[in-house]
Amino acid sequence: xxxxxxxxxxxxxSRLAVAELRGVWRYRAPRIDVVVPRERRxxxxxxxxxCRNLHRRDVTSYRGIPVTTIARMLVDLADExxxxxxxxxxxxxxxxxxxxxxxxxxxxxxxxxxxxxxxRQAIALHESGSAGVKSRHELAFVKRLERQRLPEPxxxxxxxxxxxxxxxxxxxxxxxxxxxxxxxPRTRREDEERDRALALxxxxxxxxxxxxxxxxxxxxxxxxRPTARSWTA
Numbered sequence: 001x002x003x004x005x006x007x008x009x010x011x012x013x014s015r016l017a018v019a020e021l022r023g024v025w026r027y028r029a030p031r032i033d034v035v036v037p038r039e040r041r042x043x044x045x046x047x048x049x050x051c052r053n054l055h056r057r058d059v060t061s062y063r064g065i066p067v068t069t070i071a072r073m074l075v076d077l078a079d080e081x082x083x084x085x086x087x088x089x090x091x092x093x094x095x096x097x098x099x100x101x102x103x104x105x106x107x108x109x110x111x112x113x114x115x116x117x118x119x120r121q122a123i124a125l126h127e128s129g130s131a132g133v134k135s136r137h138e139l140a141f142v143k144r145l146e147r148q149r150l151p152e153p154x155x156x157x158x159x160x161x162x163x164x165x166x167x168x169x170x171x172x173x174x175x176x177x178x179x180x181x182x183x184x185p186r187t188r189r190e191d192e193e194r195d196r197a198l199a200l201x202x203x204x205x206x207x208x209x210x211x212x213x214x215x216x217x218x219x220x221x222x223x224x225r226p227t228a229r230s231w232t233a
Contacts, residue, residue: 008036035054087121154166168220
């Protein structure tokens with residue numbers, strides 16, 4: 001609220017600060033972002049964004065703080081988040097009942113000239129059943145796959161009744177990126193139950209610690225090459 005008031009009339013909290021406030025971002029926002037409707041000099045530690053065409057449909061309030069709507073927040077976050085991060089924000093917003101597809105499309109239609117491809121991709125991921133990435137390690141892994149030009153997985157989707165971190169339907173492959181929590185006895189039992197269910201459904205499930213992303217990518221690469229050779233033959 002202090003950052004918004006300091007920025008003057010018409011200022012709104014925006015971007016990850018809104019996502020954190022609304023409970024749809026898993027981390028602390030690295031900074032406070034504020035959007036203002038016109039040029040002005042502001043003495044503040046917040047990051048100021050100037051927007052001449054801030055539409056009334058982009059404006060709301062939450063807990064008494066003037067903020068951008070979820071739809072406008074998603075448009076703005078397309079500038080700085082990966083598509084899988086955006087997909088998770090959408091997933092969390094949908095779970096809370098505050099993601100409105102028509103409002104988001106309306107905000108996108110009004111955002112002429114903005115970089116919206118990551119948001120379009122994130123919406124497609126959400127509609128396919130993906131929850132997007134749920135950890136920094138999952139994000140690092142999908143970025144590694146992109147750099148190595150390996151097939152893109154479905155991320156945090158349900159397979160055989162269980163949610164898996166990464167899924168390649170064409171390879172009948174699933175990969176879990178396990179953090180330290182998976183060493184707990186109860187979690188190990190749940191993991192074993194999931195592993196058996198996927199094996200019975202005909203899937204290969206591989207587990208890697210979150211410190212072994214290079215090995216996980218190599219496992220994907222090893223399974224892609226035989227498939228590519230069979231297509232060539």
